[in-house]
Amino acid sequence: MQSKKAIRTIVALFLMACATSGWASSNNLVALMPDEGRFRTVLEALRDQAGPGYHIDVIDVNKNPTVKTIADRCASVGVQGLILMDTKAVTEAIELQKYDTTFKALPKFVFMTLLAQLSAKGLMNSAGITFEVPLYTLVTNFRIISQKDFSTIGIFYRKSFSHSIEESKKLLEKEQIKINAVCIDCDQNQKTSVDNVLRAMNDDWGQMVSKEKVEVFIMPADNLIVNPKSLTEFWLGKIKNKKIPAIAAIDLLASEKFEAAIFAADPDLIQLGNQAAGQIAEHFENNTAMEKIGFEPTISIKSTLNMHVADKLGWKLKNEKLGRITTIIK
Amino acid sequence: MSPFSIVVQKALSRWPWVGLIITLGFAIAYCQTQLLVCLPGKQNTQRLQSGFDALLGPGKALVLGRIKDLDALAAENPNAAVLSSGMYFNFLPGYSSLLVGKKKTQVNEKFLMVSASKDLSLKDISGKKVGIIEFLLKDRLAQFVREQFKLSDAMLKRVNKEDDLLTMLGMEAVDAIIVSASQYDDIRSNTKLPLTVIATSENNMGFAACAAKNGKMDTALEHTLLKAPLSVLRELGIDSWEKQ
Numbered sequence: 001m002q003s004k005k006a007i008r009t010i011v012a013l014f015l016m017a018c019a020t021s022g023w024a025s026s027n028n029l030v031a032l033m034p035d036e037g038r039f040r041t042v043l044e045a046l047r048d049q050a051g052p053g054y055h056i057d058v059i060d061v062n063k064n065p066t067v068k069t070i071a072d073r074c075a076s077v078g079v080q081g082l083i084l085m086d087t088k089a090v091t092e093a094i095e096l097q098k099y100d101t102t103f104k105a106l107p108k109f110v111f112m113t114l115l116a117q118l119s120a121k122g123l124m125n126s127a128g129i130t131f132e133v134p135l136y137t138l139v140t141n142f143r144i145i146s147q148k149d150f151s152t153i154g155i156f157y158r159k160s161f162s163h164s165i166e167e168s169k170k171l172l173e174k175e176q177i178k179i180n181a182v183c184i185d186c187d188q189n190q191k192t193s194v195d196n197v198l199r200a201m202n203d204d205w206g207q208m209v210s211k212e213k214v215e216v217f218i219m220p221a222d223n224l225i226v227n228p229k230s231l232t233e234f235w236l237g238k239i240k241n242k243k244i245p246a247i248a249a250i251d252l253l254a255s256e257k258f259e260a261a262i263f264a265a266d267p268d269l270i271q272l273g274n275q276a277a278g279q280i281a282e283h284f285e286n287n288t289a290m291e292k293i294g295f296e297p298t299i300s301i302k303s304t305l306n307m308h309v310a311d312k313l314g315w316k317l318k319n320e321k322l323g324r325i326t327t328i329i330k
Numbered sequence: 331m332s333p334f335s336i337v338v339q340k341a342l343s344r345w346p347w348v349g350l351i352i353t354l355g356f357a358i359a360y361c362q363t364q365l366l367v368c369l370p371g372k373q374n375t376q377r378l379q380s381g382f383d384a385l386l387g388p389g390k391a392l393v394l395g396r397i398k399d400l401d402a403l404a405a406e407n408p409n410a411a412v413l414s415s416g417m418y419f420n421f422l423p424g425y426s427s428l429l430v431g432k433k434k435t436q437v438n439e440k441f442l443m444v445s446a447s448k449d450l451s452l453k454d455i456s457g458k459k460v461g462i463i464e465f466l467l468k469d470r471l472a473q474f475v476r477e478q479f480k481l482s483d484a485m486l487k488r489v490n491k492e493d494d495l496l497t498m499l500g501m502e503a504v505d506a507i508i509v510s511a512s513q514y515d516d517i518r519s520n521t522k523l524p525l526t527v528i529a530t531s532e533n534n535m536g537f538a539a540c541a542a543k544n545g546k547m548d549t550a551l552e553h554t555l556l557k558a559p560l561s562v563l564r565e566l567g568i569d570s571w572e573k574q
Contacts, residue, residue, distance in 0.1 A: 141497075174522075
């Protein structure tokens with residue numbers, strides 16, 4: 001009986017030694033993320049690109065772990081950095097900093113989180129990649145394939161996106177593209193509801209087209225501006241009547257099902273994982289401060305072009321440039 | 331019981347043999363690979379794979395998107411010829427280039443460091459972020475930048491798609507990018523940014539090349555590659571092959 005117990009102890013010690021020796025030679029990170037398909041895709045690409053020098057443990061935030069559980073797990077693996085994916089993970093990390101102040105100094109990488117920089121405001125020592133396809137990328141990639149050299153684009157936006165709009169204005173100005181942006185909730189007296197937003201968009205559309213000479217509209221990834229009601233009562237009709245194309249930051253809108261956008265772009269998740277691995281390596285291998293790494297935009301996209309919509313609108317494309325499009329719907 | 335269920339049941343009852351047959355099938359397919367192709371930056375690996383499948387037959391060529399995958403597979407598969415950028419072979423001991431790609435009359439070209447501002451010079455780039463295609467493994471890429479541009483402390487931002495270089499520059503995610511002269515021409519046609527060449531590589535770099543270990547390539551493969559249609563060559567970024 002005693003010999004069996006001794007063997008079990010030796011085996012357990014051996015396994016622990018194997019595990020810890022592997023961890024000891026690598027950088028140990030803990031990823032707080034929802035255990036869902038697209039998050040796993042990014043994590044796998046990140047692991048693959050980062051290589052065997054990094055050991056990444058995963059905690060599923062969908063299972064609502066307590067702060068203590070997370071802290072204990074981090075301690076057990078000798079955590080050297082946190083990977084945070086999705087807003088819930090960022091919130092957990094902020095709580096973790098309050099629970100144990102030693103977590104403040106720990107480097108934190110924020111990926112796949114909408115408005116990442118804003119969400120991570122309470123996080124110390126953080127860097128990351130913003131998840132939205134930047135307006136700059138969406139617009140310039142569409143212009144590259146368009147025969148028409150358009151120079152004015154229109155967008156409706158919410159106050160919380162003001163910073164992003166101002167940044168995009170500056171960047172697109174260098175590409176000689178002007179953004180005519182209309183805020184739908186900057187007037188404090190106005191209550192933001194789907195109907196109010198629809199009314200505001202209807203009021204401003206005419207002026208944007210006739211006076212400001214908007215040539216292309218952007219359908220932002222904002223459910224107050226693009227939703228089933230606004231699609232049927234606003235977007236589809238306006239696009240068809242005025243023959244002005246819309247481009248979207250959600251590929252579904254260019255799908256055969258919706259046929260609202262002529263062109264759409266989504267983050268390329270594999271390349272996002274590679275970009276994320278680059279930031280992690282920059283910190284751990286080149287000792288670059290997190291502040292210097294900062295928050296970068298998503299660089300790589302997967303694009304969709306809907307030729308049906310292009311034909312209906314009579315929008316001409318540069319055939320020699322279509323090789324760069326990921327999916328062409330014919 | 332349907333005939334399909336009977337087949338499945340039989341297969342399951344003899345699973346070790348079925349497993350062995352499947353493994354052998356994969357092994358045979360793997361051994362058939364005569365050519366490993368990797369030209370990072372070209373997004374269209376699927377189109378390139380279809381082109382080589384049509385040219386050589388299915389399973390004879392394997393097109394890879396990342397140089398680290400090529401490095402691993404080349405080591406495991408020493409009898410396969412390797413098609414990659416000319417400079418890759420400077421770092422692959424034992425391999426000699428047998429076919430080198432030509433563009434018009436040229437067999438090589440310079441690499442350029444490009445910024446989106448007329449006010450920047452090479453000394454301003456020191457310690458800054460520089461975008462580059464990952465056409466060599468990480469350490470070799472740093473060595474390439476050090477040797478060719480005399481820049482040792484740049485923070486290299488590596489990407490796998492050519493299109494992403496312009497995006498990085500336009501979004502001010504990098505201060506400069508490194509591209510080949512032919513890529514630069516393409517990039518210029520896609521932007522209105524005031525692009526400026528701030529440095530040129532010390533040496534010329536070869537276009538796509540095909541090399542084999544100890545300079546021994548299957549004759550039939552070489553002949554077929556020499557007859558590759560223009561559509562495949564264009565995907566490789568060249569117009570024709572020159573025999574070495």
